[in-house]
Amino acid sequence: MTTAARVLALLAERGETLAAAESLTGGLVAAELTEVPGASVVFRGSVTAYAxxxxxxxxxVDPTLLEERGAVDSEVALQMATGVRRALGAAWGIATTGVAGPAAQDGQPVGTVHVALSGADGTEKTAALxxxxxxxxxxxxxxxxVLVLLLDELRGAARAQDTEQNGGN
Structure with a gap:
């Protein structure tokens, strides 16, 4: 089972939905998710915000943040994830922003990537790569x-819930 399939299965079990905001990936996250049969049960859609x-x-995304730090930034990724979650009415939003090349962007070298997730429950996570x-x-x-970031969060929340329901610590 692919990571995308695992994410979608966990979200389906929880009755939750997902939206994606993409920059450098240009729709590849959405393509990966929609490759999974039945993805429409969970996946609401995506926004490819390349510009x-x-x-x-x-x-x-806060215009001052964009002006001061540029688009390749962890906080920008987080605001993208939150924005797409709200815009598309999903329980979870994920986002990618970064520099795939061939040249540096906003003073950031090729290979600098930020991924993020935002949950309706207030969960926020970012990873700088x-x-x-x-x-x-x-x-x-x-x-x-970005899919692993969400998968790890969903698995962690499930483990915490199991522990709580079983009276463990």
């Missing part, structure tokens, strides 16, 4: 990384 003004205007490889490899690893 910085779309991050601001469609996803609600330094990836090597070709443009295609960086984009592919960014997809894998």
């Amino acid at each position: 910085t003004d779309l991050k601001r205007d469609l996803l609600g 330094r990836l090597n490889g070709s443009r295609a490899e960086i984009r592919k690893e960014s997809v894998r990384s």
Whole structure:
């Protein structure tokens, strides 16, 4: 079972939905998720906000943050995840932003990537990555990384709930 399939299965078990905001991955996260049969039960949709003004205007990323730090930033990724979750009415939002190459962007070297998740319950997580490889490899690893970030969060929440229900510590 793929990581995307695991994520979708866990979300389906919980009765929760997912939305994605993508920059450097350009729709690859959505493609990975929709490759899974039955994804429509959980996956609401995605916004590919490749241009910085779309991050601001469609996803609600703070314009001052974008001006001061640029689009390749952990807080930008988190605001993208929160924005897409709210815009598409999902329980969870995930986001990718970074530099796949061939050149640096906003003073950030190729391979600098930030992924994030935002849950309706207030959960927020980010991960800063330094990836090597070709443009295609960086984009592919960014997809894998954002899905693993969410999978780990969902598994962790499930373990905590099991412990709580069984009276453990």
